[in-house]
Amino acid sequence: MKFVDTHIHLDSDAFDEDRDRVIAASRSAGVTRWINVGYNEQRWETTEELVRTVNGMYCMLGLHPGDADAWSDDMLPRLRGRVDAVRPLAIGETGIDLHWRQDNLDIQRAAFRGQLALAGDAELPAVIHMRDADVELLDVLTSENSLPHIHLHSFDGNDMLRQWVLETDATVGVGGLITRKGSESLRQWVGNLPHDRVVLETDAPYLKPRRIRGKRNEPAYIVAVAKLLSELWGTDLASVAATTTRNAERIFALKEEKA
Numbered sequence: 001m002k003f004v005d006t007h008i009h010l011d012s013d014a015f016d017e018d019r020d021r022v023i024a025a026s027r028s029a030g031v032t033r034w035i036n037v038g039y040n041e042q043r044w045e046t047t048e049e050l051v052r053t054v055n056g057m058y059c060m061l062g063l064h065p066g067d068a069d070a071w072s073d074d075m076l077p078r079l080r081g082r083v084d085a086v087r088p089l090a091i092g093e094t095g096i097d098l099h100w101r102q103d104n105l106d107i108q109r110a111a112f113r114g115q116l117a118l119a120g121d122a123e124l125p126a127v128i129h130m131r132d133a134d135v136e137l138l139d140v141l142t143s144e145n146s147l148p149h150i151h152l153h154s155f156d157g158n159d160m161l162r163q164w165v166l167e168t169d170a171t172v173g174v175g176g177l178i179t180r181k182g183s184e185s186l187r188q189w190v191g192n193l194p195h196d197r198v199v200l201e202t203d204a205p206y207l208k209p210r211r212i213r214g215k216r217n218e219p220a221y222i223v224a225v226a227k228l229l230s231e232l233w234g235t236d237l238a239s240v241a242a243t244t245t246r247n248a249e250r251i252f253a254l255k256e257e258k259a
Helices: 019-028 041-053 065-070 075-086 105-122 134-143 159-167 181-191 219-233 237-251
Strands: 003-008 031-038 057-061 090-097 126-131 150-152 171-174 198-200
Touching (some): 003 237, 041 057, 065 105, 075 105, 090 105, 090 134, 105 126, 105 134, 134 159, 198 237
Parallel strands (some): 031 057, 057 090, 150 171, 171 198
16 A cells, blocks of 8 residues: 655654654655645755655645745745746645734735745645634635635635535645544544545644654654544545545646656
């Protein structure tokens, strides 16, 4: 069985002491391709270095809403230049996050709209981060004249956003969040989603699945998420691996593992 981790932060400082071991453990667990997230200018560089040095590593590039204060008239052309040079698989993660900050919504919106436009121009999917901002996110998504493919990372939207997903061709990333005690409604919803809408992710080192020891998430733990998904879908682990891998290849135009 082969898995794809469609959203990871392997360039995080949390992996500085044992990154090679983490990657080896990931491969042993069957996770052999990863999409690393370059979510600000510093992380563009570290992400690109991973792509150059790790077989099976790909990337997305963008500006996280938590870094939206860095958005400026100069940011979009700089990001566009990196996208043209690197050819990432997606733009992101972008979106709106009102959990930590509520006083910069205007610049979060501007950064989000700019990246949606860039994704459309580059014919790439836009990977969305959203927290405590369902209404604001939907306001942007429904007011744009055209949208790139929308992929909602670590999805946990309310009923309105869930309905929007069902009415469009949007796709969702499923990770450790779905394993938590308070996620019963999310589990039920994902269990009823068309299977071609779902990919697996870890968001490592964040969002560790429930009942995994330690504080740090790792890409190898994607198997725990896949096992839960197999229960929700009433199928076996091999089927989940095959389906979610096929979906990742379609959504992100993901290539075969590098030789």
